[in-house]
């Protein structure tokens with residue numbers, strides 16, 4: 001269907017309800033969108049005008065992008081409304097996450113080739129690598145430089161304890177080198193790097209500065225430098241997650257997914273297959289063949305995706321971004337649900353029972369890390385379920401960025417009791433009812449929430 005003023009088709013599926021164009025004739029170069037949020041069970045009319053970019057322009061900008069996400073959504077591409085609140089924060093956060101992804105790719109490659117970077121164990125036996133500390137130091141340094149040390153408060157996963165021990169000098173040296181190598185690339189990402197390389201004490205300080213305790217008042221960043229470290233060390237999926245939380249609400253989220261494949265079907269392929277394919281098809285500048293950064297600001301009703309930045313040209317912002325939307329599939333038989341790879345992180349038997357009750361027919365898509373949130377936001381899967389063992393306390397940095405991105409892409413995220421996740425109580429998601437459920441649409445979400453109690457009573461979780 002050609003795109004002109006009389007045949008406009010706006011296909012923004014499911015922004016937590018219905019979206020429709022009002023008065024298309026009134027705005028020849030833009031459209032007004034009215035959205036009903038069933039969320040609050042009342043009609044909240046959000047009227048926004050979006051300038052329209054033609055299909056032709058999109059194709060010129062992204063000739064190599066053929067993800068199914070966009071194949072269904074390419075009738076109309078919306079550009080972001082002008083700058084507003086949190087635009088500087090978003091700009092810096094996306095650039096910082098792009099840099100972090102580049103850092104992680106190098107460390108992951110060295111892990112796979114076994115050229116360096118040992119995998120260590122934390123006190124809870126979870127793995128940690130040079131990448132975790134290096135990303136935390138890099139992002140902390142960039143945020144502090146961009147907004148001023150005193151204005152930046154960060155709550156992040158890693159501490160400096162094991163790095164500061166007397167026998168950790170080689171590890172610390174490796175982190176310092178990785179951070180400096182990364183910061184030396186800052187100008188390629190449109191950021192200023194340090195005038196002289198950071199010393200060990202600067203790096204340790206940048207990591208330990210991330211000691212915010214969060215809470216319901218004021219503003220802080222939540223950072224998971226490498227989410228899904230197990231996937232990372234296995235050469236598989238992982239994510240860099242950065243969110244800004246203000247007065248207990250997530251106002252901005254950025255998710256870097258360096259191994260997210262171009263075709264959604266490839267998400268379920270073994271990571272060794274991806275490596276063979278990427279060797280056969282060398283990456284070109286800013287191609288979309290693998291890896292993306294997805295981001296959203298609260299209340300905008302839109303989420304965006306950029307390809308991973310390659311260093312041979314400066315990061316152009318925000319022109320390389322395209323919008324992402326959740327899937328419009330609401331038939332359980334056609335829906336794909338994702339869950340953690342590790343049974344110890346989420347009960348596969350419980351989700352299997354739930355899936356059966358709800359009528360989900362497809363095999364679960366097991367993916368490491370917050371890439372699962374990205375998959376829902378991109379419309380590559382419809383449902384994400386996580387049911388951790390009783391007693392496990394979910395950390396806010398494992399969810400904040402993903403939640404705001406899914407919500408703004410038109411989806412819904414709650415705990416298993418149907419309540420919104422509470423990011424205002426410190427580092428943990430306090431009061432979480434059993435598990436986490438994220439869906440592309442409200443209808444699927446309601447069905448799953450409705451089935452949880454029955455499944456719960458008949459399970460031994």
Ligand SMILES: Nc1ncnc2c1ncn2[C@@H]1O[C@H](COP(=O)(O)O)[C@@H](OP(=O)(O)O)[C@H]1O
Pocket residue numbers: 126224226227228229230231339340341342344345346367368369370388389392395398
């Ligand atoms: N026993 C457990 N139950 C549930 N989640 C756990 C867990 N142990 C660790 N996790 C969290 O699950 C994340 C990995 O997610 P997934 O299982 O979806 O790949 C880990 O992130 P890190 O790797 O950043 O520590 C960690 O935060």
